Every structure is written in structure tokens, then in C-alpha cells.
Amino acid sequence: MKKWKDTYLAPASFYGKIGRIALPIAGQQILNQGAGFVDTIMVSHVGGVGAVAVATQLDMLLGPVSFGINSGVNIYSSQFFGAKDWNSLKKCFGFQVMLNLLGALLFFLVAQFAGHGVLRFYASGDASLIGLGWQYLRIACFGYFFNALISAFSFMYRSIQQTQIPMMIGIGVNILNACLNYLLIFGKLGLPQMGIAGAALATVIANACGALVHIVYAVVTQQPFLGSFREMTAWSGTFIKPIVKRMLPLIANEAIFGLGNTMYVKAYGLLSPDALSIYKIGNTVGSFFYVAVQGINSAVGLIVGEQLGRGDLAEAKRCVKYLFPVSAVLAACVALLISLLAQPLVSLFGLTDASIASGAVLMVRLFSVRIAARLFNVIFMSTIRAGGDSVFLMFLDCGIVWLVGVPLAFLSVYAFQVTSIAAMFAIIQCEQLVRMLIGYRRYKQGKWCRNLTAETQG
Numbered sequence: 001m002k003k004w005k006d007t008y009l010a011p012a013s014f015y016g017k018i019g020r021i022a023l024p025i026a027g028q029q030i031l032n033q034g035a036g037f038v039d040t041i042m043v044s045h046v047g048g049v050g051a052v053a054v055a056t057q058l059d060m061l062l063g064p065v066s067f068g069i070n071s072g073v074n075i076y077s078s079q080f081f082g083a084k085d086w087n088s089l090k091k092c093f094g095f096q097v098m099l100n101l102l103g104a105l106l107f108f109l110v111a112q113f114a115g116h117g118v119l120r121f122y123a124s125g126d127a128s129l130i131g132l133g134w135q136y137l138r139i140a141c142f143g144y145f146f147n148a149l150i151s152a153f154s155f156m157y158r159s160i161q162q163t164q165i166p167m168m169i170g171i172g173v174n175i176l177n178a179c180l181n182y183l184l185i186f187g188k189l190g191l192p193q194m195g196i197a198g199a200a201l202a203t204v205i206a207n208a209c210g211a212l213v214h215i216v217y218a219v220v221t222q223q224p225f226l227g228s229f230r231e232m233t234a235w236s237g238t239f240i241k242p243i244v245k246r247m248l249p250l251i252a253n254e255a256i257f258g259l260g261n262t263m264y265v266k267a268y269g270l271l272s273p274d275a276l277s278i279y280k281i282g283n284t285v286g287s288f289f290y291v292a293v294q295g296i297n298s299a300v301g302l303i304v305g306e307q308l309g310r311g312d313l314a315e316a317k318r319c320v321k322y323l324f325p326v327s328a329v330l331a332a333c334v335a336l337l338i339s340l341l342a343q344p345l346v347s348l349f350g351l352t353d354a355s356i357a358s359g360a361v362l363m364v365r366l367f368s369v370r371i372a373a374r375l376f377n378v379i380f381m382s383t384i385r386a387g388g389d390s391v392f393l394m395f396l397d398c399g400i401v402w403l404v405g406v407p408l409a410f411l412s413v414y415a416f417q418v419t420s421i422a423a424m425f426a427i428i429q430c431e432q433l434v435r436m437l438i439g440y441r442r443y444k445q446g447k448w449c450r451n452l453t454a455e456t457q458g
Helices: 002-008 012-044 049-055 057-083 086-122 127-159 164-186 196-221 237-271 273-288 291-310 313-347 354-386 390-414 421-428 430-445 453-457
Strands: none
Touching: 002 313, 012 049, 012 164, 012 196, 012 273, 012 291, 012 313, 049 057, 049 086, 049 127, 049 196, 049 237, 049 273, 057 086, 057 127, 057 237, 057 291, 057 354, 057 453, 086 127, 086 237, 127 164, 127 196, 127 291, 164 196, 237 273, 237 390, 237 421, 273 313, 273 354, 273 421, 291 313, 291 354, 313 354, 354 390, 354 421, 354 430, 390 421, 390 430, 421 430
16 A cells, blocks of 8 residues: 555645646636637527537647647747756747747638638538538638637746646636627627627637737746747757657647547538537537646646656656546546536527437536546656657557547448437547557556757757
């Protein structure tokens, strides 16, 4: 028993550090999910839930690409923070901003010139969904640029373990977004009644304000990652090459992973038009609880990355072991909360179709299985990412989606003749078990335990 305690129970200061890092990130994600939750409730009252589900599939692709860019840079920025190398930290941030804006530009062009084709694919040719979806997408795509800046700032604050800053800014952004949604969707205070187009415009305006606040705050407070244009773009080939080398597999991983997730939406849509509404509502509510995963994910990456940057490899290994009981407790708490709150939360959408309402409740409860498994998987994945083992991470994350999850989704439709979206969702979760077994084996091999700071110095 003593050996178990020494191995898996950390000093109180360790849990305090997890809280300081993870809770603000989780809080920010709760706000983001809460804003999406409110948006979906409002959109449900104008009959646009399914349309928004297909219109946001480009967001579902851009988000993972942005995450791959930021995670790739943060492998190094968190270690530079641990090493107190401020010049390199500034270069990382400049590189991060440039790549995020390039990604936003690419997806903006896709939305503008190929948006109808994207909507047609995910809506399975449903003309009503395509028309409503275009009303949303043609406006929402302008927000990609503001989201890019917010993501770059948020991830850099995570690298320097100041996660409360993006959380506080996020509070203001999401309150503004909710207010503007109400005004523009329903046409209050003399504003035009825009329906789902109003939801898109509200999000763009709110995110534009958020990006502006991030810039002003960083300049006024003289954040250590912010320098002159020259300082932030003084990239040598020696500096960029190792970052890009480890970033590209992460970007590819997240992009392919995101595409795999959109293929699930395609498979759900093959069941029935109502299945998309059930998925959107169930996913919106279920994702509200997913913040526990995101908080642990960030805490693992930053704490382990900091120790690796200092060259304390033994402490990095100890930190990972301390996180297993934390994940177990969180998994139990989240499962209980989902069971208790699924019905009352779904009832807020005012659904008149009893079958859609019951399907959404069941979908929310099934998220407890996904979240519990993911809470353990992110320990392995974030540890592997922190040590720069990017190629294997690509296989572990998106490879399992395409080798296990996506085939199971379409086999459910065409081979197993599944007609319930809840049953299909449960079958797909086999991918989490496969990922857990493979991830644990890689973690035990210890190939992730490396100090990477010297790589950018030639």
C-alpha cells in the first residue's frame, strides 16, 4: 500500500498546480460550451439545429488544424518557459500567429468558394438544410480570422501557465455572444430578425471583440511572449526546422482526426434527418462535460513539458503517474453528473417530438462512456505530445479513428442495419478502448521522455 501511495499519490502542491492550470482552462471551455449550448437552444426555436450542425463542419475541421498548429508550437514554448528562454518564446508566438492566420485564410476560401459543396455532402442533398446552412456559413467564415488570433493567444498563455487570462477574456466574449444572439436571432431592440444568420453574425462580432481585447491586454501588460515585429519574426532555419518537423505530424493528425469526426456526422445523417438534430443536441450538451478532458489534457502537456524542458526526466515520469488517480475520480464524477443532468438539460431545447427528445437524452448519457475513456487516453496522448513523439501520436489519435471508428460507423449503417443513432454512437466507442491499450504500451516504453530545447539552438 505504501508503495502504491508513493507512486500514485502526489504532494498537495502538485494538485494545487493542476488546479491552477486545469481549472481556468476548463472554466474557459465551460464558457465556450455554454455559449454553444445557449446558441443551440436559441437556434432550436427557429428550426435551425440540423442546418447549423452541417454548417459548422468546416469549423470541426479548422478547430483541429488550429489545435495541431498550437500544440506543435507549444511543445517548444512550454519547454522554453521552463528554461526561461524569453527570446525563443517570442519567436514561437510570432510563428504561431502567422500559421494560425494562414490556416484561417485557407478555410475562409473553402467556405466562400466551395461552401455549397461541403453543405451538400454533409446534408446528404437535403435542399432545406443546405439553404439554411449557407445562411449561417457565408457569415460565420469571416470569424475564422478572429478565432485564429484568440487561439494563438490562449495557447501561449497556457505555455506560460497563465491560463486565467484567456478564461477571463472568454467570459466577456461569451456573454457578449449570448446577448447578440438573442438580439439578432429574434430581432429584439429594433434589430432585424435574422434567424440562424443572426447567430453567425453574433459569433463573428463577439470573437472580433475578443481578439481585440487579447491584443490590447498583451501590449499593456507587456507579456513575455510579446515583442517587436522583428523579435517575433527572427526565425532562422535552425529554429524553425525542428518545430515544423514535430508540428506537421500534429497538424496532419488533427486534420485527419477532425475529418474523421465529420465522417461520423455524415454517417449519422444517413440514418435520418432527425438523427442530425439528435446528434447536435446530444453533442452540445455532452460536450459541456468534456471540459474535464480538456483541462487534464492541458495540465499534462504543460506540467510534463515544463519538467522535460528543465531536464528533470525522472520528475516528468512521476508527474504522469500522479495523474492516473485524478482521471479516475474525474471520470466517476462526470458520469454521475451526466446521469443526473441529461434530462433537465435536454428539456431546455423545447423539443416537441418525443422521439428526438428521448434520443438526445440517451446520446448525452452515452457521452459518459466516451469521456471516461478519453480522460485516460489524454494522459498518454498529452505525454507523448509533450515529448515530441508526434508521428506515433498521429497514428494513436487519427489512425485509430480511420482504422476503427469510421469503419464501424459505416458498417453500422450498411452491414449491421443499425437504425438508432445511440446504438451507432455506442459501437463507435470501441475506438477508445483500442486507443487506450496502444497508448498505455507506448507510454510504458518511455520514448517520449526527452528534452527538446537544444534542438532549436542548432
